[in-house]
Amino acid sequence: MSAHRPPHIPASEITPREIYMSRRSFMGTAAAGLLIGGAGGALAAPLTASPSAFKVDEPLTPKEAVTTYNNFYEFGVNKEDPSQNAGDFKPTPWSVKVEGMVGKPKEFGLEELMKIPLEDRTYRLRCVEGWSMVIPWIGFPLSALLDQVEPLGSAKYVAFETVVRPEEMPGQKGFFQPLPWPYIEGLRLDEARHPLTILAVGLYGETLPNQNGAPIRLVVPWKYGFKSIKSIVKISLVEQQPQTTWKNANAREYGFYSNVNPAVDHPRWSQATEQRIGEGGFFGAGRRPTLPFNGYAEQVASLYAGLDLKANY
């Protein structure tokens, strides 16, 4: 089953230049609006993006589910916590530092990142907990950003870091914090450069809601959801495998790779099937089989040729 439709794009779908350019000027206005309205963190602004060939042919998960059923421990550990507790979070102004083994380290302002051509990417998302969604993201390939900083030959991995703001993120305050902060994730450089790997700035045609990782997050659709780190402030090109948060918390259960793999069970539950959120309701909630690499095997399996996926879970 292929998720990648051959990139045959009819001319009618190619956005005419004037509209495409007007999107940019619109984006400028939208970004300015965001800056002026700085304090109003949760305001969603409409976003436009060009269609892409990366599209899953399955019903979308309802927007309400995508924005209220979240794992974002910085706002609390229950699924409804992020949408309820993220109201004070301020996603603007924002900047992302890109550093480490790069020729041109740089701190990118959000407005600058938004100028990279945005694409619609409808991906499956498979959580390590055994549920899944289909989400229409808006973003750009991570490689487009990496190209701008010119990674050195010695760089082997990319490390990502989430913002730490206990005053705006209640999950980072008080006793019994579930994880040490900042949240760290990482990819091999070739995984980071893969065309499926994007930095998302929106979903369902709007800027990202706070609970979904505003203003900018990673989306790696063939890996379990926790790899797709949210609210990124730092990206480092490094030589050693990054010390990622869940792996450090419990290496037996959460590996560095964490590729979606129905054949490798989580020590505490099976990964063979998944519950598609928003489907079937209470009585008809059937589980569906989980696909290798979350259905993206055709595109990404070659990255792992010769690698023992059972040992490198």
Add this chain to the structure above:
Amino acid sequence: MAVLPTLPRRYHSASIWMLYVIGLCPAAWYFYLAATGGLGFNPVKEFEHLLGIWALRFIIATLAITPLRDLAGINWIRYRRALGLLAFYYVLMHFSVYALLDLRLDLGAVGGDIAKRPYITIGFACLLLLLPLALTSNNWSIRKLQQGWNKLHKLVYLIAAGGAFHYVLAVKSVTLVPFIHIALVVLLLAYRPLRRPVLNWRRGKPALRPAR
């Protein structure tokens, strides 16, 4: 040192039946919410987890009866059977929702989980251990089994420890809510070996009597 007004004897039986009714309310309420879309976007898991947490709460309540009498002078022993049976009903519902609604009665998957996943093995063992306790929760069994009944029902300590452990293993990280439940189980279990010395001390007797 009774701190509560005593309930007249004639209301005892009615109050026990009330406890059953009230005790089953959370399950009924959550079932209604789940069936009408009020439990979020993963209602089966949510319902399953809520039933499990309530089962543990009734186990905790069962274990609290003795220290409540020892330390606060409140004698609610007449409610203990109902609390224990409610715990059993919730464990049974918890397992049924998991097997029926979550795994769609895929017995292979249920068996595989029980065999391979330690927390499910423990949870299932607790359900099995609760069975003899539930079946002997009647006056006839108490008379028939005599001292054996007391011994048999000490299994609840093992079940409580297993239930708490099942909970620890089932969550991704132990946050405040799991911590409170587990701490209560630990405290109530830790009270048992301390009970004799505590009672002796309260009665003003030396904890250890020198042998003559």
